[in-house]
Amino acid sequence: MTSSVGSTTGAAPTAVAGTARATAAPPPRSGRSALRRQERWAGWLFVLPALAILLIFLIVPIGFAFYISLTRWDGLSSPFGGGAKFVGLDNYKNLITVDNLTRQNFATSIRNNVYFVLFVVPLQTGLALGLAVLLNNKFLKGRSFFRTAFFFPSVTSSIATTLVFLFLFSGGGAVNSLLNVVGIRGPNWTADSRGVFHQVLRVFGVTSPPGWTQHQFFNLSWWDWLSGPSIALTVIIILVVWTTSGTFMLMFLAGLQNINEEVLEASEVDGATSWQRFRMVTPMLRPTLILVLTLGLISTWQVFDQIYLTGNNPATITPAYLSYSQSFRNSAFGIGAAIAFLLFGLIIVLAALQRRLVGSGEDD
Amino acid sequence: MIRRTRAPLALVAGVGLMLAAACGGGDSGFDSGSGSNTGGGATSGVKLTMLIGSSGDAETKAVTSASTAWAQKGGNTVTVTPAKDLVQELTQALSGGSPPDIFYVDASKFAGLVKGGALAAYGDQLPNKDDFYPNLLESFTSDGKVYCAPKDFSTLALEINTDLWKKAGLTEADYPQTWDQLETVAKKLTTGGVTGLVMSDTLDRVNVFMRQAGGSLLNSDNTAFTADSPENLAGLQYVQKLAKEGALKWPKQVDAGWGGEALGKNKAAMTIEGNWIVGGVKNDYPNLKYTVVPLPKGAQQATLSFTNCWGVAAKSKNQAAAVDLVKYLTSTDQQLAFSKAFGVMPSVKSAAAQFAQQFPAQKAFVDGAAYAAGPTSLPGFDQVQKDFDAKIIGLSDGSSDPKAMLVALQKNGTAALKAAN
Numbered sequence: 001m002t003s004s005v006g007s008t009t010g011a012a013p014t015a016v017a018g019t020a021r022a023t024a025a026p027p028p029r030s031g032r033s034a035l036r037r038q039e040r041w042a043g044w045l046f047v048l049p050a051l052a053i054l055l056i057f058l059i060v061p062i063g064f065a066f067y068i069s070l071t072r073w074d075g076l077s078s079p080f081g082g083g084a085k086f087v088g089l090d091n092y093k094n095l096i097t098v099d100n101l102t103r104q105n106f107a108t109s110i111r112n113n114v115y116f117v118l119f120v121v122p123l124q125t126g127l128a129l130g131l132a133v134l135l136n137n138k139f140l141k142g143r144s145f146f147r148t149a150f151f152f153p154s155v156t157s158s159i160a161t162t163l164v165f166l167f168l169f170s171g172g173g174a175v176n177s178l179l180n181v182v183g184i185r186g187p188n189w190t191a192d193s194r195g196v197f198h199q200v201l202r203v204f205g206v207t208s209p210p211g212w213t214q215h216q217f218f219n220l221s222w223w224d225w226l227s228g229p230s231i232a233l234t235v236i237i238i239l240v241v242w243t244t245s246g247t248f249m250l251m252f253l254a255g256l257q258n259i260n261e262e263v264l265e266a267s268e269v270d271g272a273t274s275w276q277r278f279r280m281v282t283p284m285l286r287p288t289l290i291l292v293l294t295l296g297l298i299s300t301w302q303v304f305d306q307i308y309l310t311g312n313n314p315a316t317i318t319p320a321y322l323s324y325s326q327s328f329r330n331s332a333f334g335i336g337a338a339i340a341f342l343l344f345g346l347i348i349v350l351a352a353l354q355r356r357l358v359g360s361g362e363d364d
Numbered sequence: 365m366i367r368r369t370r371a372p373l374a375l376v377a378g379v380g381l382m383l384a385a386a387c388g389g390g391d392s393g394f395d396s397g398s399g400s401n402t403g404g405g406a407t408s409g410v411k412l413t414m415l416i417g418s419s420g421d422a423e424t425k426a427v428t429s430a431s432t433a434w435a436q437k438g439g440n441t442v443t444v445t446p447a448k449d450l451v452q453e454l455t456q457a458l459s460g461g462s463p464p465d466i467f468y469v470d471a472s473k474f475a476g477l478v479k480g481g482a483l484a485a486y487g488d489q490l491p492n493k494d495d496f497y498p499n500l501l502e503s504f505t506s507d508g509k510v511y512c513a514p515k516d517f518s519t520l521a522l523e524i525n526t527d528l529w530k531k532a533g534l535t536e537a538d539y540p541q542t543w544d545q546l547e548t549v550a551k552k553l554t555t556g557g558v559t560g561l562v563m564s565d566t567l568d569r570v571n572v573f574m575r576q577a578g579g580s581l582l583n584s585d586n587t588a589f590t591a592d593s594p595e596n597l598a599g600l601q602y603v604q605k606l607a608k609e610g611a612l613k614w615p616k617q618v619d620a621g622w623g624g625e626a627l628g629k630n631k632a633a634m635t636i637e638g639n640w641i642v643g644g645v646k647n648d649y650p651n652l653k654y655t656v657v658p659l660p661k662g663a664q665q666a667t668l669s670f671t672n673c674w675g676v677a678a679k680s681k682n683q684a685a686a687v688d689l690v691k692y693l694t695s696t697d698q699q700l701a702f703s704k705a706f707g708v709m710p711s712v713k714s715a716a717a718q719f720a721q722q723f724p725a726q727k728a729f730v731d732g733a734a735y736a737a738g739p740t741s742l743p744g745f746d747q748v749q750k751d752f753d754a755k756i757i758g759l760s761d762g763s764s765d766p767k768a769m770l771v772a773l774q775k776n777g778t779a780a781l782k783a784a785n
Contacts (some may be wrong), residue, residue, distance in 0.1 A: 074480045074743065075455045075456075075459045075480075076458045076459065076476065076477060076479075077458060077459065077480055078459060078460070078461045079459065081461075100776070100779050101751055101776040101780075104751075171617075172619045193757075314751070314754045325747070328451065329747070330744055330746045331476050331743050331744065332744060
């Protein structure tokens with residue numbers, strides 16, 4: 001490989017020199033290809049800074065992280081000097097096939113995140129679309145005010161909004177005070193690890209897990225898998241829906257404004273109700289919808305800030321957070337990196353699946 | 365076209381990898397696990413770096429000025445950096461190959477650092493080695509070698525909100541000496557918005573009762589877990605009994621972050637914390653009146669100790685100077701100066717009398733040193749403890765079963781121990 005690289009670089013100066021002469025003289029027949037070669041090299045030269053940045057900050061770290069995921073490294077010494085012991089796929093095995101606490105935590109984090117995605121993605125997409133349709137109404141007064149108001153949470157630091165939510169939802173916080181007024185004693189939201197589905201079942205008289213749910217699957221019983229998001233996670237779901245729907249609203253708004261006004265006006269003249277118009281518009285928003293769903297899916301699988309701030313609670317841990325805590329808190333960088341790659345694979349599979357289900361909006 | 369584009373890419377990739385290799389190559393002489401070679405480097409004209417997990421400005425200032433005083437004597441300089449997150453920053457510095465010369469080491473992280481070859485074992489060079497509390501030295505001993513000098517320590521004791529105590533019609537004679545008495549007063553103190561006892565829902569508190577019942581997490585030479593024992597079960601069942609009676613609550617249940625806050629907000633009549641509570645409540649609840657008494661006795665007297673040591677990096681080029689600085693910082697006089705500045709308890713016995721004289725209210729913390737046990741120091745124990753801690757709150761409503769909790773602790777702990785060896 002080095003020799004081929006060497007010969008390519010060696011060829012470059014002659015090519016440059018050759019074309020320099022070629023431009024001075026009237027172009028011979030070979031001049032065009034020389035020029036093209038020169039342009040090619042100039043092109044590479046121009047993208048070199050960007051490429052170098054991509055390589056140094058993206059490709060190399062990813063490759064390095066993958067290498068770490070194949071080692072047992074405690075992070076206390078340089079991984080190059082024998083500090084990281086190569087263990088092959090042991091970390092991945094630990095997460096998937098070995099019955100231990102690590103797998104239990106991983107399974108819990110996957111369960112939490114599945115519920116998180118199932119709730120956040122439809123809710124934020126629906127809310128964003130609804131807001132966008134409202135704001136797209138020409139006759140709405142103070143449109144720019146509402147646009148700013150809805151978009152504001154998206155541009156606020158996630159740390160700040162999370163802290164505000166933590167205060168609002170603390171045991172004696174504003175939300176519980178409000179609930180008190182109507183006579184409801186609110187739970188200690190952010191610390192409550194009880195599953196929402198379990199609580200709903202409790203209303204119907206199912207207070208203890210039925211026998212068939214006692215089978216274990218990946219260190220969690222089916223009862224635990226079917227718990228629904230914990231009450232603590234529900235707070236984060238509300239928070240994330242609130243903060244991100246503003247961004248997606250803007251995307252829908254842009255999509256709506258791309259739709260030919262005449263079509264809508266014509267339908268109005270024909271006496272279509274606003275609901276009918278909305279239904280007519282929606283298919284035209286398909287490319288935007290796919291973008292929003294895909295971005296939503298990816299970002300919800302990577303949720304970290306909000307989890308980090310609400311503390312290390314098994315009821316809220318997600319794979320991204322687990323990757324961090326395994327690395328820096330448990331000194332198991334190999335496991336942490338392996339989680340990151342499993343998450344990466346999961347996101348790719350799910351994004352592809354979603355593309356298949358919703359369609360890409362154009363022919364592939 | 366595709367073939368053409370690959371060559372420059374490969375070139376850049378090659379350069380990138382070489383760069384990465386060069387960055388990491390600087391410490392190829394690293395040998396894992398040998399942290400014992402100490403005593404290199406000059407002792408004057410040296411530049412030392414120190415990373416501390418500071419509790420606040422007072423601590424940073426005190427450590428900086430003490431280090432500067434030492435540095436000026438020998439013509440050295442010391443740069444003290446307070447870390448935002450000590451564990452994370454230290455890990456980054458160590459993996460980068462250029463750790464600070466001196467840093468705080470928490471006893472629970474000690475074993476991992478020794479195993480990673482990060483610490484120099486300089487314990488034998490300490491002139492006052494015998495002056496340190498033996499159980500603190502034990503927290504920083506591995507394979508018979510004392511690695512680092514305990515910086516300071518605290519033990520857990522019982523803090524009582526004296527106003528609430530009096531309001532409940534209790535006197536000094538009622539300070540609980542036994543589990544039964546603790547239960548009685550806790551129940552008596554629990555009225556309306558006040559809970560008798562509030563303590564953090566962590567193994568670092570609950571373990572007190574397991575120890576007092578005669579149990580322990582690991583056997584004496586740390587080779588096997590003994591978490592699933594009848595003694596530990598008795599301790600945990602006692603905790604559950606109090607919790608079910610409502611006499612014991614966890615900070616989250618009374619809307620507090622920790623025991624000190626619950627005590628300061630008059631939500632708790634008693635809590636179990638270490639002497640950090642003194643500084644912790646001084647600013648936030650200046651009107652709080654409280655007394656510190658020793659923990660009541662179960663089958664035996666027991667408490668937990670928490671301590672840090674002055675770690676010296678195995679890779680430091682200035683170990684001799686670093687050890688010299690540690691000797692200065694751990695001297696009896698300097699430790700008493702630190703006590704005055706930010707309230708920590710000296711790690712040497714020779715300072716105990718003076719400390720107790722200066723801070724009579726904290727006598728219970730010092731006395732605990734005689735029967736305290738250190739924390740579990742085992743790489744990978746962090747997630748085991750987190751798993752246990754998460755279940756503690758469930759003791760109150762019975763959703764967590766003490767026996768099952770101990771079985772899981774035993775299983776997960778054993779796995780961590782196996783993975784660490």
